[in-house]
Amino acid sequence: MFGPLTCKPGSSRNNKTGPWRTESRPKFLKKNCIACNMCLLICPESCISGEGKNTYDFDPDYCKGCGNCARICPKQDIEMVKEDSKE
Amino acid sequence: MSKTLFNSGHTACAGCGQSLAARLVIDAAGPNTIVANNTGCLEVFSTKYPETSWGVPFIHSLFENCAAVASGVESALKYLGKADSINVIAQAGDGGTADIGLQALSGMLERGHNILYVCYDNEAYMNTGIQRSGLTPFDSNTTTSPIGVKSTGNIRPKKPMPEIANAHGIPYVATASVAFPQDIQRKVKKALSIKGPKYMQIHVPCPLGWRHETNLTIAVAKLAVETGLYPLIEYENGILAAKRQITPKPVEEYLKTQGRFKHLLKNPDEIKKVQEIADNNIKKYGLKVSEATN
Numbered sequence: 001m002f003g004p005l006t007c008k009p010g011s012s013r014n015n016k017t018g019p020w021r022t023e024s025r026p027k028f029l030k031k032n033c034i035a036c037n038m039c040l041l042i043c044p045e046s047c048i049s050g051e052g053k054n055t056y057d058f059d060p061d062y063c064k065g066c067g068n069c070a071r072i073c074p075k076q077d078i079e080m081v082k083e084d085s086k087e
Numbered sequence: 088m089s090k091t092l093f094n095s096g097h098t099a100c101a102g103c104g105q106s107l108a109a110r111l112v113i114d115a116a117g118p119n120t121i122v123a124n125n126t127g128c129l130e131v132f133s134t135k136y137p138e139t140s141w142g143v144p145f146i147h148s149l150f151e152n153c154a155a156v157a158s159g160v161e162s163a164l165k166y167l168g169k170a171d172s173i174n175v176i177a178q179a180g181d182g183g184t185a186d187i188g189l190q191a192l193s194g195m196l197e198r199g200h201n202i203l204y205v206c207y208d209n210e211a212y213m214n215t216g217i218q219r220s221g222l223t224p225f226d227s228n229t230t231t232s233p234i235g236v237k238s239t240g241n242i243r244p245k246k247p248m249p250e251i252a253n254a255h256g257i258p259y260v261a262t263a264s265v266a267f268p269q270d271i272q273r274k275v276k277k278a279l280s281i282k283g284p285k286y287m288q289i290h291v292p293c294p295l296g297w298r299h300e301t302n303l304t305i306a307v308a309k310l311a312v313e314t315g316l317y318p319l320i321e322y323e324n325g326i327l328a329a330k331r332q333i334t335p336k337p338v339e340e341y342l343k344t345q346g347r348f349k350h351l352l353k354n355p356d357e358i359k360k361v362q363e364i365a366d367n368n369i370k371k372y373g374l375k376v377s378e379a380t381n
Contacts (some may be wrong), residue, residue: 005136012096012140018103025097027114042264042305044107047095066102066294067302080302 017045020064024080031074038040039069039078092118098325099132102301104265104291104308105180105207109133112176112205113334114307118266119169121173123161125153127180127213128293129207146230147359151187153177154204161200170201174279178205182212185221185246188229202262203278206248207292217296225315226357229296234254239297239350239357244364252286253322256310258321259283264290266309267331270319272278290317298346310341312314315349315365318372323327332376334368 033054040048040056047063050056058069072080093110109129109174113120121144124130130147133140148156156178159304164170177195179188184206188367190202211229212218218231228234232241240284253260259281278285292308294301310315313333316338338361341350351357367373 004209007134007137007139007249009142010094012138013094015096015098015135015138017098032172038268041111042107042265044099044101044103044304045092045095045097046093046107046110059095064101065301066304067300068102068304071302072305 002069017064018061021063021083023065024067024082025060025063025065026058026067026069026078027081028057029077029079030056030057032076032077036074039074044068045047049084089144092120093133096138096140097133098135099128100293100301102292102302102304104199104293105129105209106132107268108207108265108271108289108291109178111268111271112178112275112364113141113143114372115275116174116176116203120144120176121164122146123148123153123157123160123175123177125183125209126150126214127183128209129178129180131214138144140337153179153183153192153200155187156199156224157202157204158195161202163376175200175202176204178207178373180212180214181206181208181210181222182218182220184208185248188291189221189251190232192252192253192286196252196257196286198284200284201277201282201312203287204252205275207290207291208248208279208288209291209296210245211293213293213296222248224352226348226361228350229242234350237323239354240328240347248252248288248305248339249320249322251284253325255284256288256325257284258324259285260287261285261290262290262317262319262321264308264317264319265292265304266290266312266313267319270331272318296347298349299344303344307344309360310336315369315374316341318368320372327372330372330374333369333374334376335365335374338365342372 047059099106226240320330
């Protein structure tokens with residue numbers, strides 16, 4: 001036995017995966033959001049949060065820029081912008 | 088940050104279908120859950136020692152015995168008198184379910200343990216580099232079923248895992264897809280409300296192995312359902328209790344989205360064979376919308 005082989009719950013949050021983004025990141029326009037919750041439900045990184053209309057946003061520390069949120073948004077209220085843009 | 092039991096910071100590829108399915112399952116199950124997970128992508132990317140994404144007790148078993156480990160956990164809970172308040176979930180990938188872990192799964196179903204078994208079906212051994220498994224679809228290009236002059240990919244159809252599980256006479260069998268996240272959560276909650284062994288199979292696209300753009304994860308999963316290649320069904324006590332009705336789309340629409348089926352697009356004979364599989368599914372489960380109204 002080489003010591004305790006258990007880890008603290010949720011400790012993967014120490015591992016910031018934001019720098020994995022290579023091309024683009026989502027931009028939440030917060031104009032036409034209807035709070036359908038789909039972006040939050042389908043985010044593979046569980047890094048989208050929000051409650052109620054126009055409050056949803058992503059956590060740049062963990063987002064890997066896959067772009068599924070922008071694609072699923074029924075109101076096109078999320079768009080992918082270039083990583084180095086100032087928007 | 089929203090409250091979730093499957094935390095950010097895991098090392099799945101961008102656009103991974105399995106990571107979002109795992110979060111949906113565990114959030115629907117709630118904090119009073121113990122998870123046993125065999126070797127596979129999910130275990131590798133979510134429990135990178137000394138870190139873990141899970142907010143619930145999580146046991147990593149060997150590749151073949153996650154159902155057996157979960158059976159032990161459930162029996163121990165029963166002995167301690169805590170079986171009623173704690174859910175046990177066993178989860179595995181498609182290789183760990185249909186090939187390597189099948190005997191342990193069959194034993195668990197036959198012994199009647201009160202466990203929900205979840206199979207994340209990404210249709211090949213993605214963790215080790217896209218080798219074919221029992222759940223790899225017909226004509227799929229993988230590293231062990233490569234395409235060539237005389238080969239059009241995997242020669243065998245998918246193993247009918249839901250039917251195999253159902254043949255054990257268990258109370259609940261369901262298939263789901265990441266394209267319908269609320270449906271996954273409903274099915275998990277329903278399964279956990281039933282006593283006895285339950286089997287659930289979730290279709291999870293893998294951008295790396297299926298070779299599609301990372302932002303198409305949900306779109307590809309949706310097309311699989313809409314073409315009839317991945318029927319969403321529920322068996323309760325052996326009887327087909329529910330199914331998602333579709334207006335069938337031609338299978339080309341699904342095939343052309345992925346690199347693993349790219350070779351089929353110039354081969355109408357093979358597309359016909361894939362269409363036949365979809366048509367058989369539609370007929371077998373009565374998936375067509377108009378049939379329901381009759």
